[in-house]
Amino acid sequence: xxxxxxxxxxxxxxxxxxxxxxxxxxxxxxxxxxxxxxxxxxxxxxxxxxxxxxxxxxxxxxxxxxxxxxxxxxxxxxxxxxxxxxxxxxxxxxxxxxxxxxxxxxxxxxxxxxxxxxxxxxxxxx
Amino acid sequence: xxxxxxxxxxxxxxxxxxxxxxxxxxxxxxxxxxxxxxxxxxxxxxxxxxxxxxxxxxxxxxxxxxxxxxxxxxxxxxxxxxxxxxxxxxxxxxxxxxxxxxxxxxxxxxxxxxxxxxxxxxxxxxxxxxxxxxxxxxxxxxxxx
Numbered sequence: 001x002x003x004x005x006x007x008x009x010x011x012x013x014x015x016x017x018x019x020x021x022x023x024x025x026x027x028x029x030x031x032x033x034x035x036x037x038x039x040x041x042x043x044x045x046x047x048x049x050x051x052x053x054x055x056x057x058x059x060x061x062x063x064x065x066x067x068x069x070x071x072x073x074x075x076x077x078x079x080x081x082x083x084x085x086x087x088x089x090x091x092x093x094x095x096x097x098x099x100x101x102x103x104x105x106x107x108x109x110x111x112x113x114x115x116x117x118x119x120x121x122x123x124x125x126x
Numbered sequence: 127x128x129x130x131x132x133x134x135x136x137x138x139x140x141x142x143x144x145x146x147x148x149x150x151x152x153x154x155x156x157x158x159x160x161x162x163x164x165x166x167x168x169x170x171x172x173x174x175x176x177x178x179x180x181x182x183x184x185x186x187x188x189x190x191x192x193x194x195x196x197x198x199x200x201x202x203x204x205x206x207x208x209x210x211x212x213x214x215x216x217x218x219x220x221x222x223x224x225x226x227x228x229x230x231x232x233x234x235x236x237x238x239x240x241x242x243x244x245x246x247x248x249x250x251x252x253x254x255x256x257x258x259x260x261x262x263x264x265x266x267x268x269x270x271x
Contacts, residue, residue, distance in 0.1 A: 031229065045264045079178060
């Protein structure tokens with residue numbers, strides 16, 4: 001007989017101690033990315049071949065800056081969650097798995113902060 | 127059997143266990159639409175993660191301005207740049223459409239085998255159409271059509 005309550009069992013969060021957190025973040029970012037990506041593609045395709053001045057103007061529009069920043073956060077979070085699953089599924093050597101996970105997470109963090117800084121720089125320098 | 131031989135036998139069976147082929151024995155399965163689309167979701171996901179560097183590069187060269195942007199435009203405008211962008215756009219549309227298919231499955235919708243095949247073909251069709259549509263739009267925008 002288990003002395004744990006039903007609620008306690010549900011909150012036990014399994015062996016990874018994070019329950020469905022990973023799964024849920026993956027879906028949330030996926031849902032967010034549907035409209036964000038449609039918006040991004042519809043917006044940047046007409047900018048193909050445009051002068052840098054026109055592209056800068058487009059990015060520095062407040063609505064576009066905010067949506068771009070949201071997309072960057074969602075895309076890198078989604079990507080590193082997905083890559084984590086792929087690494088955990090296929091890389092079985094412990095040190096290599098850990099090293100790959102660290103590299104992926106650090107890269108996702110570094111590339112997203114770089115992109116965020118670039119958008120802010122464009123947005124605030126007009 | 128003496129002790130040494132027993133020990134060798136045990137070691138050999140441990141090693142044999144390690145060398146055994148692991149499930150799911152992909153080589154004995156006939157390729158199916160559902161399994162191919164499933165692995166394609168992973169492959170395009172990994173490719174897109176790498177492809178996201180294009181977005182970073184684009185934003186950074188715009189922030190730097192001037193010649194850096196022109197250099198990127200020249201590289202992406204070349205035949206190999208366009209080929210990479212074509213692959214990137216198809217991967218994106220495929221992953222987007224199939225991702226929506228997965229979200230429906232998460233809600234318990236369309237899990238029946240027949241429906242899974244139907245939505246699979248729908249995803250392939252939608253991804254191809256969206257890719258073609260985007261490129262037509264792009265070529266029209268630069269006045270090449």
